[in-house]
Amino acid sequence: MVRVDGSGSGGALIQVRGVDKNYSRAGEEIHVLQSLNLDVDKGEFVAFMGPSGSGKTTLLNLLGGLDVPTHGSITVDGDEITHMSAGKLTQWRARHVGFIFQMYNLIPVLNAFQNVELPLLLTKLSKSERRQHVEAALTIVGLAERMNHYPRQLSGGQEQRVAIARAIVADPTFLLCDEPTGDLDRKSADEILDLLTRLSTEYHKTILMVTHDPAAAERAHTLLHLNKGVLVEGAHLDQVAGGVA
Amino acid sequence: MPIPVVYNFRSVRARWPSAIVAVLGIAGTVGVFIAMLSLAMGFKATLVSSGTADNALVIRAGATSEMMGAVTLDEVKIIQDAPGVARNGSAPLVSPEVVVIAPFPLRATGTDANVQVRGVSGNALLVRDKIKIVQGRFFQPGLSELVVGRNVPDTYNGLNLGNTVTFGGGKWTVVGIFDAGGSAFDSEVWCDSRVLDQVYKYPENIFQSATAHLTSPAALQEFKDSITADPRMNVDVSREIDYYAKQSTRMTTLITILGGVVASIMAFGAIFGALNTMYSAVAERSREIATMRAIGFGAPSVIISFLIEALLISFIGGLLGCLAVLPLNGLTTGAMNWQTFSHLAFAFRVTPLLLAMGIIFALAMGLIGGVPPAVRAASRPVAQSLREL
Ligand SMILES: Nc1ncnc2c1ncn2[C@@H]1O[C@H](COP(=O)(O)OP(=O)(O)OP(=O)(O)O)[C@@H](O)[C@H]1O
Ligand SMILES: [Mg+2]
Numbered sequence: 001m002v003r004v005d006g007s008g009s010g011g012a013l014i015q016v017r018g019v020d021k022n023y024s025r026a027g028e029e030i031h032v033l034q035s036l037n038l039d040v041d042k043g044e045f046v047a048f049m050g051p052s053g054s055g056k057t058t059l060l061n062l063l064g065g066l067d068v069p070t071h072g073s074i075t076v077d078g079d080e081i082t083h084m085s086a087g088k089l090t091q092w093r094a095r096h097v098g099f100i101f102q103m104y105n106l107i108p109v110l111n112a113f114q115n116v117e118l119p120l121l122l123t124k125l126s127k128s129e130r131r132q133h134v135e136a137a138l139t140i141v142g143l144a145e146r147m148n149h150y151p152r153q154l155s156g157g158q159e160q161r162v163a164i165a166r167a168i169v170a171d172p173t174f175l176l177c178d179e180p181t182g183d184l185d186r187k188s189a190d191e192i193l194d195l196l197t198r199l200s201t202e203y204h205k206t207i208l209m210v211t212h213d214p215a216a217a218e219r220a221h222t223l224l225h226l227n228k229g230v231l232v233e234g235a236h237l238d239q240v241a242g243g244v245a
Numbered sequence: 246m247p248i249p250v251v252y253n254f255r256s257v258r259a260r261w262p263s264a265i266v267a268v269l270g271i272a273g274t275v276g277v278f279i280a281m282l283s284l285a286m287g288f289k290a291t292l293v294s295s296g297t298a299d300n301a302l303v304i305r306a307g308a309t310s311e312m313m314g315a316v317t318l319d320e321v322k323i324i325q326d327a328p329g330v331a332r333n334g335s336a337p338l339v340s341p342e343v344v345v346i347a348p349f350p351l352r353a354t355g356t357d358a359n360v361q362v363r364g365v366s367g368n369a370l371l372v373r374d375k376i377k378i379v380q381g382r383f384f385q386p387g388l389s390e391l392v393v394g395r396n397v398p399d400t401y402n403g404l405n406l407g408n409t410v411t412f413g414g415g416k417w418t419v420v421g422i423f424d425a426g427g428s429a430f431d432s433e434v435w436c437d438s439r440v441l442d443q444v445y446k447y448p449e450n451i452f453q454s455a456t457a458h459l460t461s462p463a464a465l466q467e468f469k470d471s472i473t474a475d476p477r478m479n480v481d482v483s484r485e486i487d488y489y490a491k492q493s494t495r496m497t498t499l500i501t502i503l504g505g506v507v508a509s510i511m512a513f514g515a516i517f518g519a520l521n522t523m524y525s526a527v528a529e530r531s532r533e534i535a536t537m538r539a540i541g542f543g544a545p546s547v548i549i550s551f552l553i554e555a556l557l558i559s560f561i562g563g564l565l566g567c568l569a570v571l572p573l574n575g576l577t578t579g580a581m582n583w584q585t586f587s588h589l590a591f592a593f594r595v596t597p598l599l600l601a602m603g604i605i606f607a608l609a610m611g612l613i614g615g616v617p618p619a620v621r622a623a624s625r626p627v628a629q630s631l632r633e634l
Contacts, residue, residue, distance in 0.1 A: 057632070061628040061631075064539070066539055066627045066628045066631070067626075067627075067628040086544070087543060087544075090538065090541055090542070090543045090544070091541065091543075093539065093540070093541045094540065094541020094542075095541070097539075099536075099539050099540070101536075101631070103532075105532060105533075105536040105631075107252065107533055107536070107537075108259070108533075109252060109255035109256050109258075109259050110249075110251070110252060110255070114249070114251070118537070118540055118542075119540050119541065121247075121248075121249065122540075122541045122542065166540075
């Protein structure tokens with residue numbers, strides 16, 4: 001279940017209540033998010049669309065604990081993250097959030113294996129356990145035999161798959177994807193979307209994805225539009241596809 | 246677990262042209278630092294090795310060197326009869342000595358330098374039993390003959406074996422070369438003290454010092470007590486090794502302070518180089534850092550990671566500086582001994598301790614240059630850094 005009217009019962013995995021986000025630029029306040037509400041249940045696959053500058057990235061940053069709202073509260077799995085100290089929030093991110101970025105954000109001097117292993121260095125897993133997890137994650141994204149390759153030796157699509165492996169390796173509570181196919185050609189983009197779809201259907205991952213790509217939005221169970229600082233439920237998927245084309 | 250060190254290793258390697266500024270700055274500073282200290286060490290080692298534990302040096306009370314003040318023949322006789330003095334048969338091993346300064350041209354520059362000319366007694370080689378004649382022979386008592394330290398022929402013109410030289414109004418022949426084991430005596434010229442007195446028209450019953458060979462190092466106390474308790478004596482007694490160690494302090498302090506000042510100025514520049522390198526590393530990698538922070542690495546991890554990187558760079562610099570000065574080890578140079586105003590040849594001594602100090606110095610520079618960039622890296626807002634491409 002996904003709701004945007006703040007009427008969720010309290011059982012949702014993610015609960016956003018009355019969130020404002022203001023930036024001040026050159027002494028002027030800009031209100032990016034205004035009294036935004038959102039409830040997302042476990043296992044949901046949500047797509048966010050909206051014009052450039054509407055605040056999609058801002059929303060994901062708040063949900064992922066990379067930034068704090070000006071007002072309002074965000075609760076994930078019973079933890080209110082809006083009042084955590086910076087150190088606590090960092091630990092919370094390590095435990096609960098898998099980030100997937102438009103530009104992949106792999107560490108160029110580390111190979112695929114080492115990139116995927118990074119989140120596990122923050123766990124108590126032993127070296128051999130880490131290896132098992134990394135290999136499993138790379139197998140899911142179909143790159144197990146590329147684990148010694150460096151990012152520059154991989155195509156964009158492969159880099160993004162390594163990034164997805166890194167995002168899922170520590171089995172986070174949910175995945176946040178900011179335009180995961182924004183920098184890819186159609187074919188690579190479809191492979192990434194297939195992968196995200198599989199993570200949703202086979203592994204029951206909770207996925208929140210920002211996208212400009214109608215084909216990407218189509219994969220989600222729910223489509224939300226961000227407009228003038230609030231979320232509105234999207235039209236039916238066939239209408240979205242038709243409307244944007 | 247912190248951010249893996251391999252990340253820093255590879256980052257430095259990937260961006261080595263930027264690291265080179267810091268590396269060379271630190272290498273140069275460490276090199277100068279070690280070179281200066283090894284100079285001081287060499288100077289000190291040369292003087293200290295001149296003394297031995299079982300010799301006692303007697304000079305005028307209150308004098309800071311044997312160049313100042315006098316020891317009379319009467320006093321020498323009391324010294325010869327003092328307890329603790331070693332004997333060769335019945336002859337006490339005491340060398341009353343006269344020291345003068347004579348100018349000789351340096352081979353290196355052609356300009357005159359002061360050479361310490363020491364008038365000794367015929368048993369000087371028994372008193373200083375570590376000194377050996379390596380070429381020619383010892384002087385004949387009563388003749389105008391010279392034996393010179395092994396550094397002398399190479400350092401000055403005209404003091405080779407067989408040469409005849411003029412100084413102090415007399416004509417002298419070099420008849421032998423002695424090896425004093427790298428000590429200050431290796432830069433000296435020795436002759437018969439009585440001949441020296443005659444040539445210089447000095448009174449024959451006045452000496453500047455008397456060196457006594459003791460039966461054992463432990464005999465010093467007994468010897469010293471007996472001499473200082475004697476109301477006829479107005480002298481200071483020191484263990485020879487202590488006397489020379491003390492002599493070296495002014496010069497070594499001077500070199501150390503000078504070296505410290507130069508190294509500090511250079512360190513200032515090197516720290517700036519390290520700062521610059523690290524700030525640009527942080528700027529170039531702001532998105533990588535933000536990604537690590539997003540994944541869940543804390544601010545302390547980021548700070549430690551960049552400090553490790555700064556230390557890595559400075560360690561390479563320190564190592565390079567050490568390697569650069571290593572060839573100096575054993576290289577002979579000369580300087581004025583401020584206590585005797587005479588020229589002293591000595592060798593740079595690049596010891597393991599100095600190398601370790603150099604590395605620590607390098608790491609300190611890296612740490613100072615690394616802290617502000619590391620703190621900046623950790624304090625940039627993550628969300629904002631992720632937006633930048
Ligand atoms: N740190 C900041 N300081 C000031 N303004 C900011 C800051 N970050 C974002 N903004 C502004 O907030 C608004 C929302 O930005 P955001 O990046 O969330 O939009 P978006 O929907 O992700 O856009 P796009 O589709 O282009 O990625 C924009 O007007 C942006 O300029
Ligand atoms: Mg955006």
